[in-house]
Amino acid sequence: MRVLAAGDNFVGPDLLESALRSELKGSELEDPEVGKLELPWPVEPFGPVGGVEEASGSEDQMIEAVDGATACATQMGPFTERVFAAAPQLELVAVCRGGPINVDLAAATEAGVSVTYAPGRNAAAAAEYAVGMTLAALRRIPDSDSELKKGNWRGDFYAYPEAGVELEGGTVGLVGYGAIGSRVARVLRAFGAEVLVADPYTEPERLRADGVEPVELESMLPRCSVVSLHARLTPETRNLLDAEKLALLPEGAVLVNTARGGLLDYTPLPGLLRSGKLGALALDVYDVEPPPADWPLHDAPNVITTPHLAGATRQTAHRAAEIVAAEVGRFARGEPQAHLANPDVRGTRT
Known part of the structure; x- marks a missing residue:
């Protein structure tokens, strides 16, 4: 069996190969032929390629590399x-991401190719990052750091009008309660925050058992000093927080988005920040990545921005490689896939 390890500068081809060989060790296929390809992400941003989203490299590059391979980990x-x-x-095709966004599932299914994905591989990393962004926004940590590095001892940041606010005793609203949102909730509750959750796909009984309150989005927003987004991007959730929803937030609320840029309507945000309606905005994802040089939020007040790093830990890379290697192992042994994205695929190709 020939396997292609189509890695990149985060989950590298050597890491994928090591995980594959470890998974197959002791089996009839313990020494597979492994081809390797290194794609340019994240040094070069991902983007649309040949009709799929968030991909790296070219179709020609992939066609050449995958020639003769029965399976690909990427x-x-x-x-x-x-x-x-x-x-x-x-x-x-085993994709080590929370969803196979870079795969044309309809084409894969039509061609008889099984496509798997790696749910939860960055859940701990993304949850920690979201909490970190929340704390940074509430306590103005980036502003304080930036001013001190300029030689400015901003004692006025201690003055009451400029002082931050605490998580303890505050109300935080989470939009989405999957692997990441549920972890965020657990950490926030440890800080002493009241946690509200808007997620129509999670049973209210489970939410209450976890110590959080299930609510509708429209009723949640006016109650929250912080709102953090953790939903999947689907046609139904695109621009989920639009101008009308954002207007429901209380004066001075903090908004955090480490999930997907498309969940949020970015157009009204500069005005909301300048008016004080939004107290702070913390972003790791954007409607256009990377944002253009003339992006209106670049010079808006109280904005924290990072370049889509929430899932970027070394543990995430290793976990991702191990999950896809396990799927390749199941395939090699003739076992059902654990995380099949196209269950309608039938049989193997001939």
């Missing part, structure tokens, strides 16, 4: 209709 490789057509021997 994070950002573009698997398009054209790539599947050029790789008739391919039977499995």
Whole structure:
């Protein structure tokens, strides 16, 4: 069996190969032929490639690398209709992300290729980051750091009008309660915050058992000093927080988005910040990545921005490689896939 390890500068091809060999050790396929490809992400931003989103590299590059492979472990490789057509021997694409955004699932299913993904691989990292961004925004940590490095001892930051606020005793609203949102809730409750959750896909009984309050989004927003987004981006959740919803927030609320840029309507945000309606905004994701040089939020007050780093820990990279290697192992042993994204796929290709 030939396996392609199509890694990048985060989950590298050597890391994927090591995980694959470890998974297959002791089996009939313990010494597979492993081809390697290193894609340019994240040094070069991902983007649309051949009809799929958030991919790295080109279709031609992938077609050449996947030639002869039965399975591929990747994070950002573009698997398009054209790539599947050029790789008739391919039977499995294992994507080490929370969703196979870089794969044309319809084309894969039509071609008889199973596609798997890696739920939860960055849940701990993203949850920690979201809490960190929340604390940074509430306590003005980046502003204080920046001013001191300029030689300005901003004692006025201790004055009552400029002072931050605490998580303890505050009310935080979470939009989404999956692997990441549920972890964020657990940490926030340890800080002493009241946690409200808007997630129509999670049973209210489970939320109450976890010590959080299930609410509708519209009723949640006016009650929250902090709102943090943790929902998946779907056609139903795109621009979930639009101008109308944002207007429901109380004066001075903090908004955190470490999930997906498309969940949020960015157009009204500069005005809301300048008016004080939003007290602070912490962003790790954007409607356009990277944001352009003339992006209106670059010079808006009380904005924290980072370049899509919430999931970027070394543990995430290792966990991702191990999850996809396990899927390749199941495939090699003829076992069902644990995280199949296209359950309608039938049989193997001929």
